[in-house]
Structures are given as C-alpha cells and as structure tokens.
Amino acid sequence: MDDDKECVSQVLQGNKQAYGYLIDKYRDKVHAIMIRMLNQSQDAQDLTQECFIKAYNSLHSFDSERKFSSWLYRIAVNLCITNQQTKQRQPYLYGDLELVSLPDTPSPECMYLKKEFATELHFLIDRLPESYKIVLLLRYVDDLTYQEMSQVLDIPVNLVQVRLYRARQKLREYFSKTKEGGELHEVR
Amino acid sequence: MKCAKIQLLLTRYIDQDVTMEERMGVETHILHCPACKELVDIMNQETAVLHHVLTTPPLPDHFTIDILDKLEPFPIPKDATVVQSMTRSARRKSATRLIGKRAAVVSAALLVTLATGSFVSPTFAEYISSFITRIGGEWGVKLAAEQGFSTAVNQKVTSNGYTFRVKDIVADPTRLVATFTIEDENGEILPDLYIPNYGVNQLFITDTDGNRLSKTNSFTRGDDFADFVFDLNDPPDQVVVHFQIKEFGSKDPKSVDWNLSAAVDLSASKKVTQNLPIEEIYVSPQGIRFHLKNILYAPSATRLSIETTLTEKAKNRYIEQAEQIAGIELDEETLNRYGATLFSYHLENEKGEHVAVSEEGRFNPKKSGLIYHTLVKADPGVEAWHGSFVPFSTKEQMYWVLDSLNVVEPAQFSMEFEPAELAQHPVSKTYQGNTYTVVGMEKQKDPQTNDLVTAIRLEGTSSVFEFNRWALLDASGKEYKVEIDYANSEFVDQRFVQTLLVSDLPEDLTKLKLVMKTIRNKYTDVKWRVPLPQPK
Numbered sequence: 253m254d255d256d257k258e259c260v261s262q263v264l265q266g267n268k269q270a271y272g273y274l275i276d277k278y279r280d281k282v283h284a285i286m287i288r289m290l291n292q293s294q295d296a297q298d299l300t301q302e303c304f305i306k307a308y309n310s311l312h313s314f315d316s317e318r319k320f321s322s323w324l325y326r327i328a329v330n331l332c333i334t335n336q337q338t339k340q341r342q343p344y345l346y347g348d349l350e351l352v353s354l355p356d357t358p359s360p361e362c363m364y365l366k367k368e369f370a371t372e373l374h375f376l377i378d379r380l381p382e383s384y385k386i387v388l389l390l391r392y393v394d395d396l397t398y399q400e401m402s403q404v405l406d407i408p409v410n411l412v413q414v415r416l417y418r419a420r421q422k423l424r425e426y427f428s429k430t431k432e433g434g435e436l437h438e439v440r
Numbered sequence: 441m442k443c444a445k446i447q448l449l450l451t452r453y454i455d456q457d458v459t460m461e462e463r464m465g466v467e468t469h470i471l472h473c474p475a476c477k478e479l480v481d482i483m484n485q486e487t488a489v490l491h492h493v494l495t496t497p498p499l500p501d502h503f504t505i506d507i508l509d510k511l512e513p514f515p516i517p518k519d520a521t522v523v524q525s526m527t528r529s530a531r532r533k534s535a536t537r538l539i540g541k542r543a544a545v546v547s548a549a550l551l552v553t554l555a556t557g558s559f560v561s562p563t564f565a566e567y568i569s570s571f572i573t574r575i576g577g578e579w580g581v582k583l584a585a586e587q588g589f590s591t592a593v594n595q596k597v598t599s600n601g602y603t604f605r606v607k608d609i610v611a612d613p614t615r616l617v618a619t620f621t622i623e624d625e626n627g628e629i630l631p632d633l634y635i636p637n638y639g640v641n642q643l644f645i646t647d648t649d650g651n652r653l654s655k656t657n658s659f660t661r662g663d664d665f666a667d668f669v670f671d672l673n674d675p676p677d678q679v680v681v682h683f684q685i686k687e688f689g690s691k692d693p694k695s696v697d698w699n700l701s702a703a704v705d706l707s708a709s710k711k712v713t714q715n716l717p718i719e720e721i722y723v724s725p726q727g728i729r730f731h732l733k734n735i736l737y738a739p740s741a742t743r744l745s746i747e748t749t750l751t752e753k754a755k756n757r758y759i760e761q762a763e764q765i766a767g768i769e770l771d772e773e774t775l776n777r778y779g780a781t782l783f784s785y786h787l788e789n790e791k792g793e794h795v796a797v798s799e800e801g802r803f804n805p806k807k808s809g810l811i812y813h814t815l816v817k818a819d820p821g822v823e824a825w826h827g828s829f830v831p832f833s834t835k836e837q838m839y840w841v842l843d844s845l846n847v848v849e850p851a852q853f854s855m856e857f858e859p860a861e862l863a864q865h866p867v868s869k870t871y872q873g874n875t876y877t878v879v880g881m882e883k884q885k886d887p888q889t890n891d892l893v894t895a896i897r898l899e900g901t902s903s904v905f906e907f908n909r910w911a912l913l914d915a916s917g918k919e920y921k922v923e924i925d926y927a928n929s930e931f932v933d934q935r936f937v938q939t940l941l942v943s944d945l946p947e948d949l950t951k952l953k954l955v956m957k958t959i960r961n962k963y964t965d966v967k968w969r970v971p972l973p974q975p976k
Contacts, residue, residue: 266516268508275504284496297499304507311514373493391455392490398457417451420486 256320384419612709633666634690642684677707727754750779761850783845851959906960
C-alpha cells in the first residue's frame with residue numbers, strides 16, 4: 253500500500269506515467285465491479301475509464317492517511333449509483349463469463365458449486381439486490397476488509413457483515429429453488 | 441464455544457474479519473465438531489467459487505494507455521527536486537504536505553469567485569477535451585484551462601420548465617468563452633441551443649462596478665453544448681458575465697426568464713500575457729490602409745490587432761463613382777458603407793509553410809489552425825479587427841501575409857421590372873459574375889412595426905457574401921427608401937435570397953427600377969509580409 257501512496261505523490265509532482273502503475277494494478281478490479289453492477293460490458297469499460305479519470309482529477313484531494321484502493325473503489329461505487337439512476341438496465345450477455353472455470357468440489361451436497369451451474373450462478377448473482385451484489389464484489393473480487401468496505405459504502409461494519417451473510421444465503425436459496433426446477437427459466 | 445455461537449461468527453471468520461480471540465475460538469471448536477467443520481468447508485468452497493465466478497476477463501492491454509492519453513500531467517512544482525533528494529520516509533512526509541498544498545493551489549484556481557458558491561464540475565476533464573475542437577485548434581483553450589484560467593461554474597436557472605446551465609468559463613485577456621446547455625424538465629439537453637444575443641436578450645460583460653465592457657459575442661455549437669464567445673479588450677482583473685435571457689430557440693422561440701451572473705478572475709492569466717507592438721502599415725492598390733498594430737500572447741490564444749481604414753483618396757474616388765449612379769440620392773449610411781473591407785491572410789514560417797489561415801473573416805470551428813477573426817469596433821471608415829489563433833510554436837519566426845481583400849464599392853447596375861408581370865416573368869440579370877432575379881413583390885405587414893409594407897423578393901448567386909443595398913425608383917424617377925429584411929434573407933453556399941421592404945409605395949405603379957448601390961468586390965493584387973515579434 254505504500255507503493256500506492258508513493259505513486260500518488262509522484263503523479264502529483266508531474267509524473268503522469270506513474271498513474272499508469274495504479275491503473276494497471278486496479279483496472280480489472282474496478283472493471284469487475286462495473287461489469288456486474290451495470291450488466292453491459294461496453295458501459296462497464298467506459299465507466300471504468302471514467303472512474304480512473306475522475307480519481308486522477310481529484311487526486312489532490314486524496315487523503316494520504318487512507319488507502320488508495322478504498323478511495324478508488326468509493327469513486328467506482330458512486331459512479332455505479334449515478335449511472336444506475338440515469339440509465340435503463342440492459343439484459344446481461346453472459347458470453348464472456350462462461351469461460352470462467354470452477355474448482356472441483358468434493359462434497360456432493362453443494363450442487364451449485366458444480367461447473368455446469370456456472371452460468372446459472374452468474375444469473376443468480378445478477379438477480380441479487382444491488383446492496384448484496386456490491387458487497388460480494390468488493391469482498392471477493394477486490395479483497396476489501398469489512399472495515400474498508402464500511403468506508404467505501406459508507407455503512408457500519410455490522411451492516412457489511414449482515415449483507416455478506418445474507419448475500420451468500422440468498423445464493424443458496426436460489427440454488428435450492430433451481431434444484432427443484434422451473435423458476436430459473438421462467439424468469440427469463 | 442457452542443455451535444450456535446460459532447455459526448454466527450462464520451461469515452466473518454471465513455472473511456478473516458475476526459479478532460485473534462474469536463479465531464482461536466472457532467478453530468478450537470471445529471477440531472472437535474464435525475458438523476461445524478463441514479459448514480466451514482462448504483463456506484470456504486463458496487468463497488472460492490465466488491472468487492472465480494465474480495472474476496471477469498482482463499481488460500485489453502491498451503486500456504491503461506488509452507486512459508493516460510486522456511490525462512494531462514500535473515504541473516511540476518518548483519521544489520520538486522528538493523523533494524526527490526530526501527530520504528524515503530522524509531519524502532513521504534513532505535509529499536503529504538505537498539499534496540495538501542497542491543489541494544489549496546488547485547482549488548484556488550478552480551474555485552469560482554461566485555457570490556452564490558459552486559463546485560468543480562465532475563466532468564471537467566471531458567470539458568477540456570471538448571474545448572480542443574472548438575476554439576480554432578488543439579491546445580489554446582485547453583492550455584489556458586489547465587493553467588488555471590478556467591472557472592468551473594455549473595450554475596443554473598430554471599424557468600417555464602427549461603433550465604439554462606452555465607457549465608464553465610474559460611477566459612484570458614483576449615476573450616471569454618462561456619459554455620452552456622439548456623435542459624428540459626427531465627434533464628435532457630435540448631437539440632436546439634440557440635440563444636440570440638440581441639432583441640429581448642442581453643448577454644454582456646461588465647467590470648465589478650457594473651460598467652459594460654463587451655457585448656460583441658458569437659454563438660457556436662458543439663454536440664451537446666454551446667458557447668458564447670466574448671471578445672475582451674484590455675480587461676480589468678475581475679469581470680462579471682451577465683446572462684439575461686427572455687427567449688431562446690432558433691425556429692420556435694420559447695419564452696423564459698433566465699437571469700444569471702458569473703464572476704471571473706483574469707488576474708492570473710493577465711500576469712502571463714505579453715503585448716508586443718508591431719506598427720506596420722501598408723496601403724493596397726484600392727486605397728485601403730492596413731495597420732498591423734500589435735500582437736498579444738495570452739494563455740488561450742495569440743491575437744493580432746489589425747486596423748483597416750479608407751484613405752482619403754479612395755473615399756473621394758468612391759464618392760465620385762457613387763454620384764454617377766443615375767438618379768440616386770447618396771445617403772450618409774451608404775457612403776459610410778463604401779470601403780468596408782474584409783480580408784484574408786495567413787501565417788507562415790520562414791520556409792513559407794502555412795501555419796494558420798483566416799478566410800475573409802469567417803471562423804470555421806471544424807478546421808484546426810484557423811484564425812478566429814472578429815470585428816472589434818467599426819467607426820465610419822475605420823474597422824478594427826482581432827485575429828486570434830491558438831498559440832503556435834514561438835521558437836520559429838512567423839510572418840503575417842495578406843492574401844486578398846474584398847471591399848464594398850459603388851455599383852453600376854439596375855433592373856427594371858413590372859410588378860404585375862413578375863409572377864409570369866421574373867426578371868434576371870447578371871453583374872460582376874453574379875446573377876440577380878426579381879422573383880416577386882407583395883404587400884405584407886412589417887414584422888417589426890406591423891405597418892403595411894411592400895416586400896420585394898430577390899434570388900440569385902453571388903461569389904461574395906454580401907447583401908447588396910438597393911434603391912427603388914418609379915417611372916417618374918421618384919426614389920423610395922429600401923430596407924433589407926434580414927430575417928427573410930439568407931445566403932447558403934453561393935446562393936442567396938434577399939427580401940427588401942419598401943414603405944409607402946403607391947398601389948398603381950406599373951414600372952419599377954431596382955438600382956444597386958453597393959457591391960462587394962474581391963481583389964488579390966496585394967503584396968505584404970510582416971515578421972511577427974516573438975514573446976520573451
């Protein structure tokens with residue numbers, strides 16, 4: 253994390269290339285948030301770009317006592333919120349993500365961990381309420397701690413925990429429904 | 441720990457958000473409790489799956505470069521070298537201080553001295569890039585903006601469901617550009633952003649005491665914004681831009697009541713502006729005197745001041761010519777029109793390569809390297825022009841070269857027609873390579889006064905953009921005053937439609953004669969090249 257702060261100070265002194273290091277480091281993580289929250293990959297790339305541009309332009313106001321990553325994710329989350337308010341949601345195209353492979357799981361009870369359910373899982377995650385989705389993303393893509401997530405989302409740490417718990421619970425619920433069959437296909 | 445308690449902790453334990461004590465509690469428990477151990481295993485697997493499923497394909501390689509290309513480096517602070525030579529920990533500390541200092545400096549430059557307060561526009565960077573294509577070239581206003589000579593305004597006012605929003609203002613001693621949008625009730629930007637700068641609307645700049653400084657302005661369109669450009673001439677440090685708008689829209693004017701003022705600080709940009717005298721004079725073969733006065737190097741543009749005057753000799757020649765136009769009384773207004781000059785010039789370097797071009801005083805925002813050319817004041821016989829262009833490389837010696845001029849001169853041309861026959865037989869004639877056709881004549885209400893007037897409609901082609909002035913004579917030689925109805929006259933490419941209004945024309949006149957009083961003629965027999973002083 254000291255790397256990040258070093259970078260920021262370099263950038264502020266006129267070394268624009270140093271910002272490239274930060275973009276390289278966080279671009280996929282920011283993009284992962286955008287792509288899930290927006291359901292349209294072209295918008296996600298644009299919004300990812302916008303996130304970094306916005307961060308750059310506000311760099312002078314970045315408090316070096318904080319983590320750069322949390323600050324960046326905060327900007328990303330706010331962009332999502334603003335974006336959702338102005339745009340209509342498009343149906344998500346899963347083509348890109350089917351290539352993601354799942355690890356082999358030893359316990360047969362957890363059906364939803366099996367590879368064939370990858371697509372369904374994407375779809376189910378999308379069906380989650382925004383507040384649950386974002387905590388999953390921040391925790392499992394961006395590896396933020398509860399404390400950091402609390403800062404990024406501006407909610408108490410307890411609420412972070414509750415949402416994560418409920419998000420996982422919801423996913424299990426969805427999967428038990430699909431095991432019984434029918435619901436998934438109807439929604440489409 | 442009991443199972444129930446463990447299960448409450450599990451999410452946090454899995455996410456490693458537990459205290460040392462809590463962790464030990466869980467790990468000790470699952471050593472002896474297979475049920476809870478299995479739960480932990482499942483949840484760990486869930487986490488792994490989530491990690492995988494939520495991961496998205498990596499972005500293309502050029503993604504980072506694409507972003508970097510859109511960013512401008514922060515200015516290098518004066519004490520940068522001092523910071524770099526410090527030890528790592530000390531450097532971090534002073535870097536922190538520098539961040540704080542920079543925050544103050546940048547916010548001072550970007551913060552608006554508005555009475556009502558404001559905030560920095562979030563899409564400022566995009567605005568800078570949109571400026572690139574607007575004012576005559578790549579870097580002019582962008583440079584000014586990044587040096588802190590721009591003011592993020594984002595002030596708005598709503599009336600009748602329409603919102604007028606001033607986004608930001610870029611200004612230096614040569615000009616002030618105010619960018620705005622008009623939105624409907626849903627926040628959608630309207631396609632028609634035209635706001636006329638005359639009539640019921642007042643758009644002007646004052647000093648802080650309220651004295652008017654500049655009214656001359658122009659309107660240019662971008663994709664989803666529009667600009668007002670005000671010329672400035674030796675302005676004070678602080679100016680205020682006033683928008684008092686009662687009507688907008690180019691086709692169906694809409695009524696509103698928008699009042700908005702924005703204060704702009706020019707002091708920083710004035711400090712870096714240099715005004716260098718040139719004082720070169722040339723008289724063209726037609727008797728037009730050109731005075732290249734000075735060159736102003738300002739942050740957003742380099743501006744030349746050029747004055748054109750009619751020599752006494754040329755003026756007398758025109759009067760003589762005008763008196764030869766049969767049967768017409770020469771009025772003051774027409775006499776003053778003679779000698780009005782538009783000219784084309786370009787800038788070139790030592791090798792003669794054209795660096796920037798001005799085409800007869802017309803500004804084309806689509807072409808880069810063009811000169812933004814405006815008339816500053818026009819006393820009879822004297823016209824003062826500013827030609828602004830974006831800063832070029834001042835390392836090379838530049839030359840100002842006059843290419844051509846066109847002048848309003850007396851004409852020797854008339855057209856006879858019979859009003860009753862016009863519908864069947866419109867009358868056409870050519871003169872100086874242009875064609876003129878009298879198409880129709882009818883009585884109508886003057887749009888300004890509501891009186892009954894006679895409207896005569898002309899169509900034709902003309903290689904030079906100018907609405908000719910005419911006089912109207914009846915068969916007995918009586919002259920009637922002719923006004924040009926600019927609202928119903930237009931030039932598209934080299935074709936024109938001109939509507940002339942005549943008051944108090946008797947009903948029963950069978951034969952009329954239109955006499956042309958002014959025509960604009962083009963001349964290319966000029967030869968003048970002036971070296972431009974370079975800034976210090």
